[in-house]
Amino acid sequence: MKYNLNQLTKKIAAAAIALSIAISGGALLSAPKAEAATASASSKATTIINAAKAQMGTPYKFGASTSTTKYFDCSSLMKYAYKKAGITLPRTSKAQSKVGTYVSKSNLKPGDLVFFYSPVTHVGMYIGGGKIVHTYGKPGVTTSTINSGWWKDHYNTARRVL
Template identity: 60%
Template sequence: MNKYSLRTRLTTVALSLTLAFGGAAAVLPAQHASAATASEKSKIVSTAKRYIGVKYKFGASTSTTRYFDCSSFTKHVFKQIGTTLPRTSKEQSKRGSYVAKKNLQVGDLVFFYSPIHHVGIYIGNGKFIHTYGKPGVTVSSLTSGWWSDHYTTARRVA
């Protein structure tokens, strides 16, 4: 057996053992999201605020901006800075990296209820932008009141 053949076999065995005992995560990079740049943060907020007052519609198509549900809204806003998000708030809550409430930055996704079924975008100063019910796209407080009481977690995706 030549050196090349032995090296190939050892590499194959090592990779097989790594996958068997460590799973795919052992060879794939972890999913981490760094904070958005100042330019991206500004674009997230300005894009989101452009839709204040747009009506809410549960199950809204992601191909329209005439109305949104919470996750089609966040998906649309983040698409503008080149970040692709899944369709539902539950799936969006699995993206990026966890952020403690005290460490929120502009552009972080904030999630509500357990199990998660609402999402918004943190815009700074204890406020977030989201869409629901009659007000449609609106800004709400994250630091007091109903939304504060139902806050669950946050993720940094951009």
Template identity: 65%
Template sequence: MNNKFTKLVMSVTLSFSLLLGGTAAMQAKPVSAATTSQANSMISTAKKYLGTPYRFGASTSTTRYFDCSSLMKYLYKKQGIYLPRESKDQAKVGKYVSKSNLKPGDLVFFYKPIHHVGMYIGNGKIIHTYGKPGVMISSIKSGWWSQHYTTARRISK
């Protein structure tokens, strides 16, 4: 009798797990790398905001000011790609990409623990926002940003 009860519990548990797992899988979005045209569009849009003031904790419903993660969330959302709100959570999305294999549109992350994000735009440069002058372009090949580089992610739709 104990053996039958154990089998019943295991059967119910497995069925429940499959049901929940299947539901989660149906909600998952298909994975494909952001296209070159999407990256170019995001970079072009980001450049329109050069000089837009930085504000920590900026609302994602405004473009009058940004913080680093709200800027990335905004740019990707315009391409139909939805990112989490905070940079530490954005760093968990997509696939890891090495610094030597960065492509325009990849997200690059700084500090440990992660609390800054920018978008790689090519030629060793990122567009991001931090302090003054707000949205800006910086190099990750040398200096401060190079020293504090942590990781990068290629985000999928």
């Protein structure tokens, strides 16, 4: 085959365009998967947060059984709420602090577990807007702000399980 320079340039340009479309088309095809995973995590986070918030005011009891919703301790509340989204957590806050992946305080998303004290002895769930849902003493299941006061001073780490 004999090509002149103009024909060769057109063939190379056509090949480059085809390759570009193939590459970007592949990226476009994978985007819905990423969006679906994000939507699924967001949906689970909503389920988990709603389950925990539905227990607002439920009394605190250290070592509360995971087979009742009459009382909760911090880790049994998290175990209960996550179970509503089909996720099984370990029983204690210390064990819960080892599941999922580390997330920095500045990158918290609703549904992330947040831990307090060192060593870890308390767990709550980030619900957005600098707030957590958790339980301790009176008033039982409640919300608190983590960016000031006692909670800011005793913050330890966070984990993303979703």
